[in-house]
Amino acid sequence: MNEMSATQWQSDGELAEETRRLVAATETMMAANARHHSDGIENLRLKAIVHELPDFLYVKDRDSRFVFANAVVARSHNFDNAADIAGKRDFDLFDFDLARKYFDVEQEIMSTGVPALDMEEIIPVAGGKPMCRLTSKIPLRNDRGEVVGLIGVSRDITERKRQEDLRRGQSALLEMIARNEPLEMILEALVLLVEAELDGIAGSILLLDRDGTRLLHGAAPSMPGAYSRLIDGTPIGPKVGSCGTAAWRGKPVIVSDVTIDPLWEDFRGVAAEFGLRSCWSAPVLTSQNNVLGTFALYSNTVREPTAHEMEMVALATHIAGIAIERKRGDERIYFMAHHDDLTGLPNRAFLKERMAKTLFQAGRNNRKVTVAYIDLDNFKDINDSRGHAAGDEVLKELAARMANCVRASDMVVRLGGDEFLVVLVHQSSHDAGILRRLRELQKAITRPVSLDGEELLVTSSIGVAAFPSGGSTPEELLANADQAMYRAKELGRNTLQYHSGDGENAVDIPLSEEEELRQAIVGDQLRLHYQLQVEVASGRTAGLEALVRWQHPQRGLVPPGNFIPLAEETGLIIQLGLWVLNEACRQARDWQDQGLNPVTVAVNVSARQFADPDFACHVHEALERHRLDPRWLELELTESTVMQDVDKALGIMARLHRLGVRLSIDDFGSGYSSLAALKTFPFDRLKMDRSLVEALPADKTAVAIASAVISLAKTLKLTVVAEGVESDAQLEFLRWAKCEEAQGYRFAKPLPVDEVVKLLK
Numbered sequence: 133m134n135e136m137s138a139t140q141w142q143s144d145g146e147l148a149e150e151t152r153r154l155v156a157a158t159e160t161m162m163a164a165n166a167r168h169h170s171d172g173i174e175n176l177r178l179k180a181i182v183h184e185l186p187d188f189l190y191v192k193d194r195d196s197r198f199v200f201a202n203a204v205v206a207r208s209h210n211f212d213n214a215a216d217i218a219g220k221r222d223f224d225l226f227d228f229d230l231a232r233k234y235f236d237v238e239q240e241i242m243s244t245g246v247p248a249l250d251m252e253e254i255i256p257v258a259g260g261k262p263m264c265r266l267t268s269k270i271p272l273r274n275d276r277g278e279v280v281g282l283i284g285v286s287r288d289i290t291e292r293k294r295q296e297d298l299r300r301g302q303s304a305l306l307e308m309i310a311r312n313e314p315l316e317m318i319l320e321a322l323v324l325l326v327e328a329e330l331d332g333i334a335g336s337i338l339l340l341d342r343d344g345t346r347l348l349h350g351a352a353p354s355m356p357g358a359y360s361r362l363i364d365g366t367p368i369g370p371k372v373g374s375c376g377t378a379a380w381r382g383k384p385v386i387v388s389d390v391t392i393d394p395l396w397e398d399f400r401g402v403a404a405e406f407g408l409r410s411c412w413s414a415p416v417l418t419s420q421n422n423v424l425g426t427f428a429l430y431s432n433t434v435r436e437p438t439a440h441e442m443e444m445v446a447l448a449t450h451i452a453g454i455a456i457e458r459k460r461g462d463e464r465i466y467f468m469a470h471h472d473d474l475t476g477l478p479n480r481a482f483l484k485e486r487m488a489k490t491l492f493q494a495g496r497n498n499r500k501v502t503v504a505y506i507d508l509d510n511f512k513d514i515n516d517s518r519g520h521a522a523g524d525e526v527l528k529e530l531a532a533r534m535a536n537c538v539r540a541s542d543m544v545v546r547l548g549g550d551e552f553l554v555v556l557v558h559q560s561s562h563d564a565g566i567l568r569r570l571r572e573l574q575k576a577i578t579r580p581v582s583l584d585g586e587e588l589l590v591t592s593s594i595g596v597a598a599f600p601s602g603g604s605t606p607e608e609l610l611a612n613a614d615q616a617m618y619r620a621k622e623l624g625r626n627t628l629q630y631h632s633g634d635g636e637n638a639v640d641i642p643l644s645e646e647e648e649l650r651q652a653i654v655g656d657q658l659r660l661h662y663q664l665q666v667e668v669a670s671g672r673t674a675g676l677e678a679l680v681r682w683q684h685p686q687r688g689l690v691p692p693g694n695f696i697p698l699a700e701e702t703g704l705i706i707q708l709g710l711w712v713l714n715e716a717c718r719q720a721r722d723w724q725d726q727g728l729n730p731v732t733v734a735v736n737v738s739a740r741q742f743a744d745p746d747f748a749c750h751v752h753e754a755l756e757r758h759r760l761d762p763r764w765l766e767l768e769l770t771e772s773t774v775m776q777d778v779d780k781a782l783g784i785m786a787r788l789h790r791l792g793v794r795l796s797i798d799d800f801g802s803g804y805s806s807l808a809a810l811k812t813f814p815f816d817r818l819k820m821d822r823s824l825v826e827a828l829p830a831d832k833t834a835v836a837i838a839s840a841v842i843s844l845a846k847t848l849k850l851t852v853v854a855e856g857v858e859s860d861a862q863l864e865f866l867r868w869a870k871c872e873e874a875q876g877y878r879f880a881k882p883l884p885v886d887e888v889v890k891l892l893k
Contacts (some may be wrong), residue, residue: 135392175764184216188265188286191272192216197221197240199281208255225374230256238269242279246272254285254295261331264293268752277783279581286388294329301325305451317458319351322451326444327354333441337452338375339425340368347375350425359406373399374413375426382423384414384445389434412437414445416452422458473526473544475531481505483499483545483553487606489559490543491599500558501599502566504573505613506534508550509591509625509654526581526590533576537569553610570596570628571647578626578650580703586746589707591650593617602631624655646702649695652682653707658681660715661882662733664891665853665875668866673892674853674873675732675766678716679882680708698737709741710750717758717765728892734766734796739773743780748787755791764793766817770798774813785814796853800841810848818845822856830866842869 181201182189190201198217209225222231246268255263267286271279290614305325308318325337337350349364364373368379376397378385383405388410390396390403396411403409413428427448429441436447436797478486494501508530515523534544534552554573556566574594580587595617596602603609606668612631622628627647652658662676682690699705713735720733739748753761768789772782773796782784785795796817797810810818820841827834838854845852854866857876866874883891 135412161858162348171643175195178666184410186266186287188288191281191283192238192244192284193281194279195221196235196456199592201715209701214558217866223471226256227839235729238282241269241282242271245279247271252289259876260770261290261686264290272690290300298329301328302451309455309458312458312462316351318455320353320453322448322455323351326429329444330441332433334430334431335448336428337376337448338363338366338379339456340379340423344423347379347426354809355430356406359408362402371397374411378413378415378426378428379423382415382417382421384412384435386412387861388436407432409434410436412441412445414449416449416456418453418457422452426461429451432463435472475528475546477531477544477546477552479545480547481697483547483555484606487609490555491604491606491609494557494599501609501839502556502558502568502570503597503599503609504554504556504570505595505597505610505617506552506554506573506577507593507621508577509593509621511550511590514588514590515660522583525583526588529581530577530590533579534573535575535881537573553613555841566598569593574628574647579730580706585705587706587744589703591654593620593625596628597631613634624651626650626654638667645695645698646704648684649698649704651700652684653704653711657683657685658708658715659689659884660712661884662888663875663882664880665873666736666879668854668871668874670862673731675734676888677734677768677882678712678719678736678873680712681882686714703740705738706741709736710754712736713751714754715759717754717760720764721760723760723889723892724754724890728889730761730764731892732764732766732794734768735772736768736798739776742773742784743770743776748784748791751788751793752791755793766794768796768797768819769796771800778812782813789814799855810844810850815850817851817853819853819855820871825854825856825876826858826864827860835865838865838871839869842871 143166177334187206188202188205188208189201190205191408193199198220199534201214201217203214206212206217211217214651222234224232225231235247237251245417247268249268251267253265255265257263263284263487267284269282269284271787272281272283272714274280298679301321302325304742305318305322308321317594319337323337326335327333330487334352334354336352336355339350340346341348345367347363347366347368349360352360363373363375366376368376370377370380371394372380373390374387387393387395390411391400396403403411408430410431410433411428413426414474415423416420418424429437429444429445470478470485472479475771490500493499511523513524514526527546531546531552532552533545536554538544538554541557545555547553556569558566574592577590577592582588582590595613595615596613597609597616599609602612616629616631621625660678661681661682662678664673665675665677666672667674680692680696682692682695684690696705699708716733716735720731720845720881724730737747742751744750751767754760774785788795794816795814796819797813797815798819799821800810800818818841820838824834824838824841829835842852852864854869854871854874855876857863857866857874857878862876863874863878880891
């Protein structure tokens, strides 16, 4: 080899030493051939060395025909004898395009005399993956310096290239993880990297759901899409294929034949439909060995995995674990930064991030967005009376209710404390259902909250503003909704107020009957009228029965028959009953403070109010608050109320008796268990039902029953009050039958407070 070629060859850092040795040996061998084999033994020794070399070595003439090739070259082309390759060209060994590429390169080398060093060549291999070789081709000169051919030296670097590609793939995946790219993209790239390393294998990654019960689709780029959809959501368990079982056990599961393995008993048909015969799955684990999902390899042949395949599974599960754990960690950090710790609802930061985008999309699609600013009424009282832990429980319950009231496109945000914001995205530019949805939202808030066996009533004041008329930016919308909410509080709370689009004050939203009644209870619209109870014998005042009325702003004075059933149905009867109890105690004390003679005030108690475990406490608090002696308060209970739960009723009545209040059984004679009630419960008075009184004295049966009731009451030492007395004839009968007291229109209709004062004076 002349000086130039030797110098160029020394620049090769990859195969320099090896190639110099091979070239020297080849030139020596060629020189020996030129001397007509003058030294046969040396020639044979050199040939043996060349044929034992692990690298590819060959010599070609000027026409790129093989003059000599070592045994490795011959075997690569399926020749048993190295001499058989002599005289052949690449056109005889490869397809035309590849052979022409080699030929052009070699002719360029021989025509210019410039070697080509460290060329990477991809050599096709029948029935397998291509081979990658690192090849150097050097011009071969004679004694006169003329190029007479070339020497080629190649080394199989397929495995090295595979390792390099694998390392590059791993590095790329770790960079994707570091850049926080979407998890789906990372997992798909991971599966493709593994598949590129293996023959006839398809990979799949499944992710364990948040509940830890089902496997969800993660990535399966080469698997049939229909199969991936079928197994999406598969539960984990001790006998759920390879993946479901691996996630259940937390250990790899190798199934070499899915058609006979009992783990695949319920999934054989699915596997057969897609030609899957073996499946090897391993759990993807956190650093604390908690299962995150599974990585599986599928083959369409029945076999066990090779050691290399299991190495790739281990590599894939490790990287997948890093990616999934990082993603979930980021999600947790994002969630904590954008959600309220107590309720789990989005917070102000989330609202700020999302609201501008919501309004932009609404404007582009010509849709409206309604925001409802919600403030819970008197919530501080719950914290003060029951503690912040109880208040937190109430907030969590109400937050869940609000979240359940909205659609997926809507948003419920906790702004802080007891303030919330609901963002409703209209389905069209004129969504008529928004008002109905707002009312349903308020109704959900107002349902009693059960806390330690007690029901708490929480109301809300809601201010509403709509985009774009009520504000074109998030800041304007919130400010206007906030203004409307304060207007709702000023109007008595527990109501909805809508901010108009022209910059004026908030305007009223028409209320439903339930909302009107709720507002009446807290908004000073209820009134108590009092019906006189007189002593039959003397005509003197014996007491007063408090009867509630509703002073409606538009409809005037509404009688109880028009709203008590609604109160019973909606649960407002408890709140209404407490108002009546407190107002009656307050008024009774006020009359006494005016110097009027003390008079007993009777209050009706509903079944739901009586069933409240704290009812006796409420009575005690009302008496204490208004400084009323308990003997001037009477509670009227119907027989149906006390007969619902006898033991519980007896306990409550005993506590009431200890307070010193009087108890009367109302509407006696209207049911079938009246006598049993008299026998069982400690009543002080008996109020004979008006249906019995109105038949007196003409109806002989009524006369007999009334007489018997009065006689029985005297025996039991109960005072009898006849209700609904309207005629002199009825009064005369009652006087004759020795009935102590009576009430009805014969004496006076229910009177407002000022007229009662005149009567008492």
